[in-house]
Amino acid sequence: MYSFRYDTPEALGIPSPALLKFLARLEEIDFVHGFMLMRHGKVAAEGMRRPFDPERPHQLFSVSKSFTSVAIGMARKEGLLKLTDKLVDYFPEYAKTTHPRLAKTRLCDLLSMQSGFAACTARRMFASPDGDWVKCYFSLVPEGEPGTFFTYNSGATYMLGAVLHRLTGQTLREYLTPRLFEALEIVPGIWESCPRGLNCAGWGLYLKLRDLAKFAQLLLDGGVYDGKEIIPADYLAEATKVHSDNSANKSPDWKLGYCWQFWNSTYGYRCDGAAGQYAVILPEFDLTLTTVSATPNMQRILTALWEEVVPALSPSPLPKAPAAQAELRETLERLAIPVAAGNEAPRRIRRTFEFAPNAYGIASCTVEAEQDECALTFRLAGGKTEQLRAGFGKFAYGTVKLTDSLPHPTAASAAWRDGKLVIESFILDGIFRSTYTVDLTPGVAEPIVRKDLCSTFRRPWEPLTLE
Numbered sequence: 430m431y432s433f434r435y436d437t438p439e440a441l442g443i444p445s446p447a448l449l450k451f452l453a454r455l456e457e458i459d460f461v462h463g464f465m466l467m468r469h470g471k472v473a474a475e476g477m478r479r480p481f482d483p484e485r486p487h488q489l490f491s492v493s494k495s496f497t498s499v500a501i502g503m504a505r506k507e508g509l510l511k512l513t514d515k516l517v518d519y520f521p522e523y524a525k526t527t528h529p530r531l532a533k534t535r536l537c538d539l540l541s542m543q544s545g546f547a548a549c550t551a552r553r554m555f556a557s558p559d560g561d562w563v564k565c566y567f568s569l570v571p572e573g574e575p576g577t578f579f580t581y582n583s584g585a586t587y588m589l590g591a592v593l594h595r596l597t598g599q600t601l602r603e604y605l606t607p608r609l610f611e612a613l614e615i616v617p618g619i620w621e622s623c624p625r626g627l628n629c630a631g632w633g634l635y636l637k638l639r640d641l642a643k644f645a646q647l648l649l650d651g652g653v654y655d656g657k658e659i660i661p662a663d664y665l666a667e668a669t670k671v672h673s674d675n676s677a678n679k680s681p682d683w684k685l686g687y688c689w690q691f692w693n694s695t696y697g698y699r700c701d702g703a704a705g706q707y708a709v710i711l712p713e714f715d716l717t718l719t720t721v722s723a724t725p726n727m728q729r730i731l732t733a734l735w736e737e738v739v740p741a742l743s744p745s746p747l748p749k750a751p752a753a754q755a756e757l758r759e760t761l762e763r764l765a766i767p768v769a770a771g772n773e774a775p776r777r778i779r780r781t782f783e784f785a786p787n788a789y790g791i792a793s794c795t796v797e798a799e800q801d802e803c804a805l806t807f808r809l810a811g812g813k814t815e816q817l818r819a820g821f822g823k824f825a826y827g828t829v830k831l832t833d834s835l836p837h838p839t840a841a842s843a844a845w846r847d848g849k850l851v852i853e854s855f856i857l858d859g860i861f862r863s864t865y866t867v868d869l870t871p872g873v874a875e876p877i878v879r880k881d882l883c884s885t886f887r888r889p890w891e892p893l894t895l896e
Contacts (some may be wrong), residue, residue, distance in 0.1 A: 433471075435842070439748065442746055443741065443747075444747060454733035461705065462478055462722055465642040473859065476638060476764045480765075480824045482857065487636065487721040489634050491703060492631065492641070493702070503609075512540065513537060516539065517531070523567040530573070531545065535576065538585075542581055543573065543580075549582045550582055550797075553565060585626075588630075591807050600620070624694065641706075641708055645709060654692055659705065697709065699731075703885045705724045706722065718734055764774065768822055769862060771845045772846055778797070782796070789809075789831065791810075795868050803843045831888075849866050849869070850867040852864070862883060874895065
């Protein structure tokens with residue numbers, strides 16, 4: 430059975446005061462949901478901010494790309510493909526119609542984000558009227574020659590998954606389950622799929638934080654777990670080398686070179702997903718950091734690691750530090766996201782607002798508030814309803830979809846602030862968070878306003894006008 434081993438930070442050559450400084454930096458970021466730091470194969474520190482739950486799979490966004498890369502490496506070892514193969518050779522039905530530049534594209538060009546396109550193709554694939562993303566990709570015209578320049582392209586990663594499906598008849602999740610997930614005793618969450626049922630490949634995988642940490646440790650150990658090679662060692666060594674020049678990027682850790690669906694970093698390399706989903710691998714220090722987050726400034730997490738932890742690492746155990754270790758334990762135990770704050774006492778209300786026809790199909794919203802909780806109950810076209818519940822001075826829990834592509838578990842708190850009801854809502858399996866402000870003043874044109882924070886890939890909320 431897979432089990433994590435734990436030790437004190439000092440036994441692993443990490444000063445507890447350095448971890449306290451690192452935690453303080455993380456707590457300044459809105460919001461790091463959870464993290465696990467491992468060294469020498471043991472857990473030095475882990476924490477999850479309530480109301481987030483370490484047992485709930487979390488959106489990984491582009492960390493999914495690294496799993497796709499691993500699947501391609503496994504398929505190569507099984508003799509199913511070569512990285513120098515041309516993409517179109519796996520889809521001969523498009524050989525006569527695809528653009529000559531796209532016809533030159535090799536699998537290694539897709540892996541290294543040198544597809545020849547000047548912009549990500551995913552949004553154009555989303556818009557394909559028949560939902561056939563493969564067909565759409567082959568209808569596009571690359572602006573340049575494949576293999577010559579870097580452009581981050583999630584559509585290219587999707588095509589790697591499509592190749593694997595063409596070869597095996599399996600989705601990435603199905604293919605990786607006996608080869609990777611079962612070996613590490615991981616039960617993966619969903620892996621979002623295209624309209625034709627193929628996993629999105631470049632995004633969409635959900636994993637628990639600890640399961641992501643298992644993957645990070647496997648990478649650090651060269652693809653070997655319990656004496657068995659899980660990821661082909663020769664492929665992993667090549668996949669984590671720089672293959673593309675991305676120095677035109679501005680952020681420090683996004684311009685140090687791109688590998689095969691991994692990013693080169695100031696130290697080591699990383700799996701990298703939107704809003705701070707990370708598996709950071711530091712072979713030179715025998716250390717990994719995994720995080721699940723919801724921050725628009727992802728560099729801050731890495732910078733905190735580089736500045737607070739890396740300089741403090743010792744190659745050998747450090748003297749015991751019981752006081753600092755106790756402070757670290759207490760800090761980790763009280764990790765929590767604050768509830769909504771207000772300047773007025775809760776009051777009882779019930780008001781229904783009828784909306785003009787809108788893109789969301791929201792016909793009305795009933796606002797109810799008691800002393801302990803409140804709720805926004807949205808009535809949708811066709812009679813269905815969705816309810817967002819929130820607690821005063823506490824979180825209330827539920828499931829909400831509204832403008833998202835999938836329903837999500839939520840935690841929300843509320844407060845009365847300057848005559849308005851303010852609800853702060855978090856999606857517990859991902860990055861989206863929202864603030865709803867309800868203005869009960871008679872005659873207000875937009876009585877309910879939602880502001881989305883860290884809203885990558887989320888359909889933006891537009892004002893709902895009254896009937």
